[in-house]
Amino acid sequence: MPMPTPVHACLSSNTTIILAENAALSLRNGKTVAIEASVAPMRNHHGEVIGAVMVCLDVSHARRLALQLSHQASHDALTTLYNRSAFENQLKHLLGEMTDTVSHALLYVDLDQFKIVNDTCGHTAGDELLRQLAQILQECVRRSDILARLGGDEFGILLMNCDLPYALDVAEKIRCAVKEFRFAWLESVFEIGASIGVVEINADNANPASIMSLADLACYAAKDGGRNRVHLYEKTDDGLLQRHGEMHWTTIITQALELNHFILFCQPICHVAHVATAVSHWEILVRMKTGDGQIILPGQFIAAAERYNKMHSIDRWVIYNTFAAIAQGCFPVMPHGQRSFAINLSGATLGDATILQFIQEVGNQFSIDYHEICFEITETVAIVNLSKATAFIKALKMLGCRFSLDDFGSGLSSFGYLKNLPVDFIKIDGGFVKDMVSDPIDCAMVEAINQIGHVMHIQTIAEWVENEATLVLLRRVGVDFAQGYHLGKPSPVVLDSEVAIKQFGIPMPGF
16 A cells, blocks of 8 residues: 555545655655655645645755765775774664574774885875775675774674684685785785684673674784784683783773873881891882772782883883982981982883983982992893893992892802993892791802802892891891891882972973
8 A cells, every 4th residue: 555645644634744854755766865754734714724734954965974974984994994983883773683593704804014005105105005905805794794994904794694614714815815915015915814813703702892892802912923914802812811811901091191190109128237227129010990999909010011112211200209208308317428219110111212301301400329229120121121121220329329130049050140340239039038037048049149159249238127037047147238128128118209390390201
């Protein structure tokens, strides 16, 4: 039965009819005109309906403009694919209709050599490469699948109503197609690769943010495994789960640096022979505070900071704020050369070509006595970067700084490397110290390290001193300094960064 016309609907209901927003008028010449229309009843002077009047407004231009704006809001201008926002909306819609009987898959594609093309030939070449690769990806998937450019050189693909073997076949097909593709620009020809992460979508995995995150992680694992490969995320993939946690921490670390949510702590280092005297040596430690005031220990975020290149920023934050705390008078004042502050440095900072300039600039701004500053690196970092470590130590010692080698004894060739490093202190690995009272081998190791250190005119510091018996034995052995909970737990350094900035007029740099 045919639907009633708007005029018939108006006359039968005796009311005004407004046509739907997407109404269109078909002309005799075959063209279609977008319209906004309404039909109202016509009445005589007795109020009787005698007909109807239909008013149509041509809104073709406005409709085209609205469609254009809608397309621009949901599509990438360069490749004409869906953009990230639209892709995530499609994913949410898909998950909203999930049942136990269907499954889908998400592919996260990252180009391996895009940066080389962009840096070598410029952004115009990079844009053309992305356009051509978008076409290749479209040829590898079905019309029903959803393909998007997520940003930069990253693409996302939603494979609809498919099992996992099919998804892996498509991922491999894409990898091979990209690998076989050659991008020619002017006189150069480039070979491109694709690292692809695959995540299965089913009723047990229906959180859009989690799916995107896991697909990104699987893609990272493909890159980490050698690039130009496909990696499937599985719940048993412990390495990916660990990396998932680390990537979560990178966001928190970045925010903590931006919002100044790190805190300095200090732990006393005491003379073994004169424990009762006033503390004049401290190790500077870092903690992170959450929005609700909880304190997070470094063991929870340092691994992520090291993996994702955040340690050099944390080290700079610690250096700046330690110097500010010293200048602000947060520590007892003592005669020249009688106090020291040990600041830990990471391997990333050791390889930072600008860190020496940073230390000197901030130190000079805060009028720091460099003889009071002692930088620490672990034995492992020093051995791995022996030539850099040696040059770095010498450069800092020229300023007047001292140097300490942390966790000494943990390496297999500790003594062989020690004579090549111009350090002032060695910190005996706490693994030997904590049980030296009951373990004769540990005690012998502590004695050996202490004796060799003294022969080389290097002072020794024992870590992890947790009881009086250990302290007494260290005194008998002749170790110079001790550090541990028995002598003092880490405590916060009371520093007001805003006051320091106002007092010295030195703005905190971006980290």
